[in-house]
Amino acid sequence: MADLVPNHHAHYRQFGGLFGYLAGLTMIVGRGRDARLVSDLAAVGSDDVVLDIGCGPGTAARQAAGRGADVIGLDPSAPMLRLAGLISRFRPISGALEWRQASAETMDLPADSASVCWSIASVHHWQDLETGLDRLEDVLAPGARFLAVEKRTAPGATGIASHGWTPDQAELFASMLTDRGFADVGVSNHSVGRRDVVIVSGTWPGSGNNG
Ligand SMILES: C[S@@+](CC[C@H](N)C(=O)[O-])C[C@H]1O[C@@H](n2cnc3c(N)ncnc32)[C@H](O)[C@@H]1O
Structure with missing residues (x-):
């Protein structure tokens, strides 16, 4: 039954060292459409504070910052964050962009600070889904x-x-x-180039539903 859980790759190798750099390089190419799709669906604008959990080399974070949002790209992998920082030096963006090394489970951000959060190709890697979602509720x-x-x-x-x-x-x-009390929860399917993606989305109603 372990295969059924949404974080079925929790014990996959971490994206550290040389493997992290090589994996990150493969994620630089072809992720622009995912980044635009998620920014469009979340209707990201210049009033938003966006949190990208498991940002990897940062394509979606840069897309949001390019729309004027203030963005935090968060990832436990140092190589991923180094690539993200390096690439961002060469891309003009209008919003503030910050990289933080942490996982979904260990992130320590101000309460109620993010108006948009996404996690792209990352939740299936989270080690502890319930702890990650607890932290998420705090920060939304x-x-x-x-x-x-x-x-x-x-x-x-x-x-x-x-x-x-x-x-x-x-x-x-x-x-x-x-x-957990999210509202308007939905599952939708999208074609992104030659890939098909599934998106689970919801709206966090606020601390009144936070138990
Ligand atoms: C397949 S990559 C996707 C990167 C990026 N979101 C993209 O689409 O290009 C998965 C990312 O999730 C990160 N990750 C793994 N476990 C994580 C966790 N527990 N919390 C947050 N991110 C995690 C990895 O370090 C890696 O950068």
Whole structure:
């Protein structure tokens, strides 16, 4: 049953050292469409404070900053953050962009500070989903939009093809958000170039629902 959980790659190797740099380099190319899609769906604007959990080399974070938002790109991998910082030096952006080394489970950010949060191709790697979601609830401002984006995978897929969510894994994550009091929780499917992605989204109503 472990395969069914949304963080089924929790014990996958961490993105450290040379592997982290090589993996990060593969994520620099072809992620622009995902970045635009998520910014469009969240309607990111210059009034937003965006948190990108598991930002990798930072494509989506830069997209949001390019729309004038203040952005925090957060990732536990030092190589990913080095790549993110390096690439960002060569991209003109209008919003403030900051990189922080932390995981979803250890992030320590001001309460109620993010109006938008997303996590792209990352939730399936989180070590402890419940702790990560506890931290997320702390940092989301009332009315904040949250989107978890994953490649759509087929049940029984193995290797690199399994890095994402089956329809059942997406539905299970959606039900976790609903159980935690998120509003307007939905699961939607999108084509991004030649890839299909599934997005679980919801709105955080605020501290009144935070137990
Ligand atoms: C497949 S990469 C995706 C990177 C980026 N979001 C993108 O789409 O280009 C997954 C990222 O999640 C990060 N990650 C792994 N475990 C994490 C955790 N527990 N909390 C936050 N991020 C995590 C990894 O370090 C890695 O950068």
